[in-house]
Amino acid sequence: MHEDFIIAILWSLSPFGEAKVGIPYGMYQGLNEYWVFVACFLANVLVFPIMMLFLEHINRYLLKWRFYKKSAVFVGQRAKKGSGDKIQRFGFLGIVLFVMIPLPGTGVYAGSIAAYLFKMKKRRAFAANTVGIFFSSLIIWVATLLSLQGG
Template sequence: MALDLLTVILLSVLPISELRGAIPYGIIIANLNPVLVFLTAVVSNIIIIPTIFFFLDYVHQHLMGIRLYNSLFGKFIERTQHKAQNHISKYGYLGLVLLVAIPLPITGAYTGTLAAWLFNMKRKKSLLALSFGVVIAGSIVTALVLSGIEASIFLNNRLIN
Protein backbone atom coordinates (compact mmCIF):
# COMPACT_ATOMS: atom_id res chain seq x y z
CA MET A 1 0.00 0.00 0.00
CA ALA A 2 2.80 2.44 0.85
CA LEU A 3 4.44 1.89 -2.54
CA ASP A 4 1.10 2.40 -4.28
CA LEU A 5 0.52 5.66 -2.38
CA LEU A 6 4.02 6.78 -3.32
CA THR A 7 3.17 6.03 -6.94
CA VAL A 8 -0.01 8.12 -6.63
CA ILE A 9 2.10 11.00 -5.26
CA LEU A 10 4.68 10.64 -8.02
CA LEU A 11 2.04 10.55 -10.76
CA SER A 12 0.34 13.59 -9.19
CA VAL A 13 3.48 15.71 -9.41
CA LEU A 14 4.54 14.66 -12.91
CA PRO A 15 3.56 17.22 -15.57
CA ILE A 16 2.16 14.68 -18.01
CA SER A 17 -0.03 12.59 -15.72
CA GLU A 18 -0.93 14.83 -12.76
CA LEU A 19 -4.39 13.93 -11.38
CA ARG A 20 -5.54 12.38 -14.65
CA GLY A 21 -3.04 9.57 -14.18
CA ALA A 22 -2.73 9.38 -10.40
CA ILE A 23 -6.38 8.93 -9.49
CA PRO A 24 -7.20 6.16 -12.00
CA TYR A 25 -3.99 4.37 -11.02
CA GLY A 26 -4.76 4.56 -7.30
CA ILE A 27 -8.39 3.49 -7.58
CA ILE A 28 -8.34 1.01 -10.48
CA ILE A 29 -4.84 -0.47 -10.52
CA ALA A 30 -3.77 -0.21 -6.86
CA ASN A 31 -7.33 -0.75 -5.55
CA LEU A 32 -6.86 1.90 -2.85
CA ASN A 33 -9.62 3.72 -1.00
CA PRO A 34 -10.99 6.38 -3.39
CA VAL A 35 -11.10 9.07 -0.68
CA LEU A 36 -7.46 8.40 0.25
CA VAL A 37 -6.45 8.48 -3.42
CA PHE A 38 -8.36 11.73 -4.03
CA LEU A 39 -6.85 13.48 -0.99
CA THR A 40 -3.31 12.23 -1.70
CA ALA A 41 -3.43 13.18 -5.38
CA VAL A 42 -5.01 16.59 -4.82
CA VAL A 43 -2.68 17.60 -1.97
CA SER A 44 0.38 16.40 -3.92
CA ASN A 45 -0.72 18.31 -7.01
CA ILE A 46 -1.35 21.49 -5.00
CA ILE A 47 2.02 21.23 -3.20
CA ILE A 48 3.85 21.28 -6.55
CA ILE A 49 2.41 24.72 -7.48
CA PRO A 50 4.81 26.83 -5.32
CA THR A 51 7.69 24.69 -6.60
CA ILE A 52 6.72 25.51 -10.19
CA PHE A 53 6.55 29.24 -9.35
CA PHE A 54 10.02 29.00 -7.74
CA PHE A 55 11.39 27.23 -10.81
CA LEU A 56 9.92 29.84 -13.16
CA ASP A 57 11.16 32.75 -11.03
CA TYR A 58 14.73 31.58 -10.42
CA VAL A 59 15.87 28.48 -12.31
CA HIS A 60 14.18 29.16 -15.65
CA GLN A 61 16.30 32.27 -16.39
CA HIS A 62 19.52 30.28 -16.07
CA LEU A 63 18.32 27.46 -18.29
CA MET A 64 17.14 29.72 -21.13
CA GLY A 65 20.75 29.89 -22.34
CA ILE A 66 20.65 26.18 -23.18
CA ARG A 67 19.43 25.75 -26.75
CA LEU A 68 17.51 22.49 -26.22
CA TYR A 69 15.73 23.82 -23.12
CA ASN A 70 14.94 27.09 -24.87
CA SER A 71 13.40 25.40 -27.90
CA LEU A 72 11.34 22.89 -25.88
CA PHE A 73 10.21 25.32 -23.22
CA GLY A 74 9.62 28.08 -25.78
CA LYS A 75 7.08 25.88 -27.58
CA PHE A 76 5.37 25.04 -24.29
CA ILE A 77 5.17 28.75 -23.40
CA GLU A 78 3.64 29.60 -26.78
CA ARG A 79 1.07 26.81 -26.44
CA THR A 80 0.19 27.84 -22.90
CA GLN A 81 -0.13 31.52 -23.82
CA HIS A 82 -2.38 30.66 -26.74
CA LYS A 83 -4.53 28.27 -24.70
CA ALA A 84 -4.78 30.53 -21.63
CA GLN A 85 -5.14 33.90 -23.38
CA ASN A 86 -8.92 33.74 -23.80
CA HIS A 87 -9.57 32.29 -20.34
CA ILE A 88 -7.32 34.69 -18.46
CA SER A 89 -8.05 37.92 -20.35
CA LYS A 90 -11.80 37.35 -20.25
CA TYR A 91 -12.30 35.79 -16.81
CA GLY A 92 -9.14 36.55 -14.79
CA TYR A 93 -8.72 34.25 -11.81
CA LEU A 94 -11.94 32.40 -12.62
CA GLY A 95 -10.38 31.63 -16.02
CA LEU A 96 -7.37 30.23 -14.20
CA VAL A 97 -9.67 27.98 -12.15
CA LEU A 98 -11.40 26.79 -15.34
CA LEU A 99 -8.09 26.18 -17.13
CA VAL A 100 -6.98 23.83 -14.35
CA ALA A 101 -10.39 22.35 -13.45
CA ILE A 102 -11.10 20.78 -16.83
CA PRO A 103 -9.11 17.52 -16.78
CA LEU A 104 -7.90 17.45 -20.37
CA PRO A 105 -4.39 16.94 -21.75
CA ILE A 106 -2.14 19.99 -21.33
CA THR A 107 -4.34 21.51 -18.65
CA GLY A 108 -3.63 21.20 -14.97
CA ALA A 109 -1.47 22.68 -12.25
CA TYR A 110 1.64 23.01 -14.44
CA THR A 111 -0.13 24.80 -17.28
CA GLY A 112 -2.19 26.92 -14.89
CA THR A 113 0.87 27.97 -12.89
CA LEU A 114 2.75 28.83 -16.08
CA ALA A 115 -0.24 30.88 -17.28
CA ALA A 116 -0.42 32.75 -13.95
CA TRP A 117 3.31 33.44 -14.20
CA LEU A 118 3.15 34.54 -17.85
CA PHE A 119 0.27 36.94 -17.18
CA ASN A 120 1.90 38.30 -13.99
CA MET A 121 -1.06 37.38 -11.82
CA LYS A 122 -0.84 37.89 -8.05
CA ARG A 123 0.68 34.85 -6.36
CA LYS A 124 -1.69 34.38 -3.43
CA LYS A 125 -4.80 34.75 -5.58
CA SER A 126 -3.24 32.52 -8.23
CA LEU A 127 -2.39 29.86 -5.66
CA LEU A 128 -5.99 29.90 -4.40
CA ALA A 129 -7.43 29.76 -7.93
CA LEU A 130 -5.05 27.00 -8.99
CA SER A 131 -5.77 25.00 -5.82
CA PHE A 132 -9.51 25.33 -6.35
CA GLY A 133 -9.06 24.18 -9.96
CA VAL A 134 -7.05 21.16 -8.79
CA VAL A 135 -9.80 20.20 -6.30
CA ILE A 136 -12.44 20.46 -9.05
CA ALA A 137 -10.32 18.46 -11.51
CA GLY A 138 -9.65 15.82 -8.85
CA SER A 139 -13.37 15.60 -8.11
CA ILE A 140 -14.22 15.20 -11.80
CA VAL A 141 -11.58 12.52 -12.39
CA THR A 142 -12.59 10.63 -9.24
CA ALA A 143 -16.27 10.77 -10.19
CA LEU A 144 -15.51 9.55 -13.72
CA VAL A 145 -13.36 6.68 -12.47
CA LEU A 146 -15.95 5.59 -9.90
CA SER A 147 -18.76 5.93 -12.46
CA GLY A 148 -16.79 3.81 -14.91
CA ILE A 149 -16.28 1.13 -12.28
CA GLU A 150 -19.98 1.13 -11.39
CA ALA A 151 -20.96 0.99 -15.07
CA SER A 152 -18.60 -1.93 -15.60
CA ILE A 153 -20.08 -3.81 -12.63
CA PHE A 154 -23.61 -3.12 -13.85
CA LEU A 155 -22.84 -4.29 -17.40
CA ASN A 156 -21.04 -7.40 -16.18
CA ASN A 157 -24.01 -8.31 -13.96
CA ARG A 158 -26.43 -7.79 -16.85
CA LEU A 159 -24.35 -9.99 -19.15
CA ILE A 160 -23.98 -12.76 -16.57
CA ASN A 161 -27.66 -12.84 -15.56
Protein backbone atom coordinates (compact mmCIF):
# COMPACT_ATOMS: atom_id res chain seq x y z
CA MET A 1 0.00 0.00 0.00
CA HIS A 2 2.74 2.49 0.93
CA GLU A 3 4.70 1.38 -2.10
CA ASP A 4 1.76 2.19 -4.40
CA PHE A 5 1.41 5.61 -2.78
CA ILE A 6 5.10 6.35 -3.38
CA ILE A 7 4.83 5.15 -6.99
CA ALA A 8 1.82 7.45 -7.57
CA ILE A 9 3.83 10.38 -6.20
CA LEU A 10 6.84 9.49 -8.34
CA TRP A 11 4.62 9.35 -11.43
CA SER A 12 3.38 12.83 -10.51
CA LEU A 13 6.96 14.11 -10.35
CA SER A 14 7.91 12.41 -13.61
CA PRO A 15 7.92 14.27 -16.93
CA PHE A 16 6.49 11.09 -18.46
CA GLY A 17 3.26 11.20 -16.53
CA GLU A 18 2.81 13.98 -14.03
CA ALA A 19 -0.41 13.84 -11.99
CA LYS A 20 -2.17 12.71 -15.19
CA VAL A 21 -0.70 9.27 -14.54
CA GLY A 22 -0.09 9.41 -10.78
CA ILE A 23 -3.73 9.99 -9.86
CA PRO A 24 -5.22 7.14 -11.92
CA TYR A 25 -2.41 4.82 -10.88
CA GLY A 26 -3.06 5.43 -7.18
CA MET A 27 -6.81 5.20 -7.51
CA TYR A 28 -6.66 1.97 -9.53
CA GLN A 29 -4.40 0.51 -6.82
CA GLY A 30 -7.23 1.07 -4.34
CA LEU A 31 -5.68 3.99 -2.46
CA ASN A 32 -7.89 6.64 -0.87
CA GLU A 33 -8.96 8.87 -3.75
CA TYR A 34 -8.74 12.08 -1.69
CA TRP A 35 -5.22 11.40 -0.40
CA VAL A 36 -4.11 10.39 -3.89
CA PHE A 37 -5.46 13.63 -5.34
CA VAL A 38 -3.76 15.81 -2.72
CA ALA A 39 -0.42 13.97 -2.78
CA CYS A 40 -0.20 13.79 -6.58
CA PHE A 41 -1.30 17.40 -7.00
CA LEU A 42 1.31 18.63 -4.49
CA ALA A 43 4.03 16.46 -6.02
CA ASN A 44 3.20 17.89 -9.44
CA VAL A 45 3.31 21.44 -8.03
CA LEU A 46 6.79 20.70 -6.66
CA VAL A 47 8.04 20.28 -10.23
CA PHE A 48 7.89 24.04 -10.90
CA PRO A 49 10.55 25.12 -8.37
CA ILE A 50 12.73 22.18 -9.42
CA MET A 51 12.41 23.22 -13.07
CA MET A 52 13.19 26.87 -12.28
CA LEU A 53 16.31 25.82 -10.36
CA PHE A 54 17.34 23.68 -13.32
CA LEU A 55 16.58 26.33 -15.96
CA GLU A 56 18.25 29.19 -14.11
CA HIS A 57 21.38 27.45 -12.85
CA ILE A 58 22.14 23.99 -14.19
CA ASN A 59 20.89 24.74 -17.71
CA ARG A 60 23.38 27.61 -18.11
CA TYR A 61 26.27 25.31 -17.29
CA LEU A 62 25.06 22.51 -19.57
CA LEU A 63 24.56 24.87 -22.54
CA LYS A 64 28.34 24.79 -23.01
CA TRP A 65 28.01 21.26 -24.39
CA ARG A 66 27.00 21.08 -28.04
CA PHE A 67 24.70 18.05 -27.78
CA TYR A 68 22.82 19.51 -24.82
CA LYS A 69 22.56 22.92 -26.47
CA LYS A 70 21.06 21.43 -29.65
CA SER A 71 18.54 19.45 -27.56
CA ALA A 72 17.69 22.48 -25.41
CA VAL A 73 17.11 24.67 -28.47
CA PHE A 74 14.85 21.99 -29.97
CA VAL A 75 12.80 21.68 -26.74
CA GLY A 76 12.63 25.48 -26.41
CA GLN A 77 11.39 25.88 -29.96
CA ARG A 78 8.72 23.21 -29.43
CA ALA A 79 7.58 24.86 -26.20
CA LYS A 80 7.37 28.27 -27.88
CA LYS A 81 5.58 26.80 -30.91
CA GLY A 82 3.10 24.75 -28.88
CA SER A 83 2.22 27.39 -26.32
CA GLY A 84 3.69 30.63 -27.63
CA ASP A 85 0.54 32.13 -29.14
CA LYS A 86 -1.56 31.45 -26.05
CA ILE A 87 1.04 32.73 -23.62
CA GLN A 88 1.88 35.82 -25.65
CA ARG A 89 -1.78 36.69 -26.07
CA PHE A 90 -3.18 35.67 -22.69
CA GLY A 91 -0.14 35.69 -20.33
CA PHE A 92 -1.18 34.22 -16.98
CA LEU A 93 -4.37 32.69 -18.37
CA GLY A 94 -2.43 31.27 -21.32
CA ILE A 95 -0.15 29.30 -18.99
CA VAL A 96 -3.16 28.15 -16.94
CA LEU A 97 -4.98 26.91 -20.05
CA PHE A 98 -1.89 25.25 -21.49
CA VAL A 99 -1.00 23.42 -18.25
CA MET A 100 -4.57 22.37 -17.45
CA ILE A 101 -5.15 20.47 -20.70
CA PRO A 102 -4.61 16.83 -19.65
CA LEU A 103 -2.80 15.72 -22.80
CA PRO A 104 0.78 14.56 -23.43
CA GLY A 105 3.14 17.49 -23.94
CA THR A 106 1.14 19.86 -21.81
CA GLY A 107 1.70 20.23 -18.11
CA VAL A 108 4.00 21.81 -15.61
CA TYR A 109 7.23 20.84 -17.38
CA ALA A 110 6.20 22.53 -20.64
CA GLY A 111 4.48 25.35 -18.72
CA SER A 112 7.65 26.03 -16.72
CA ILE A 113 9.80 26.07 -19.84
CA ALA A 114 7.36 28.39 -21.61
CA ALA A 115 7.19 30.75 -18.62
CA TYR A 116 10.99 30.80 -18.50
CA LEU A 117 11.35 31.43 -22.24
CA PHE A 118 8.80 34.25 -22.18
CA LYS A 119 10.46 35.74 -19.06
CA MET A 120 7.31 35.62 -16.97
CA LYS A 121 7.78 36.67 -13.33
CA LYS A 122 8.39 33.60 -11.16
CA ARG A 123 5.56 34.16 -8.68
CA ARG A 124 3.08 34.76 -11.46
CA ALA A 125 4.36 31.73 -13.41
CA PHE A 126 4.20 29.57 -10.26
CA ALA A 127 0.61 30.67 -9.60
CA ALA A 128 -0.42 30.04 -13.22
CA ASN A 129 1.19 26.59 -13.25
CA THR A 130 -0.38 25.70 -9.90
CA VAL A 131 -3.87 26.70 -11.04
CA GLY A 132 -3.38 24.77 -14.29
CA ILE A 133 -2.13 21.69 -12.43
CA PHE A 134 -5.10 21.87 -10.07
CA PHE A 135 -7.66 21.89 -12.89
CA SER A 136 -5.79 19.22 -14.86
CA SER A 137 -5.63 17.03 -11.74
CA LEU A 138 -9.31 17.64 -11.05
CA ILE A 139 -10.28 16.62 -14.60
CA ILE A 140 -8.22 13.43 -14.34
CA TRP A 141 -9.50 12.70 -10.82
CA VAL A 142 -13.17 13.04 -11.84
CA ALA A 143 -12.64 10.99 -15.01
CA THR A 144 -10.93 8.25 -13.01
CA LEU A 145 -13.66 8.27 -10.36
CA LEU A 146 -16.30 7.90 -13.06
CA SER A 147 -14.41 5.07 -14.75
CA LEU A 148 -14.02 3.23 -11.43
CA GLN A 149 -17.78 3.54 -10.85
CA GLY A 150 -18.46 2.26 -14.36
CA GLY A 151 -19.96 5.58 -15.48
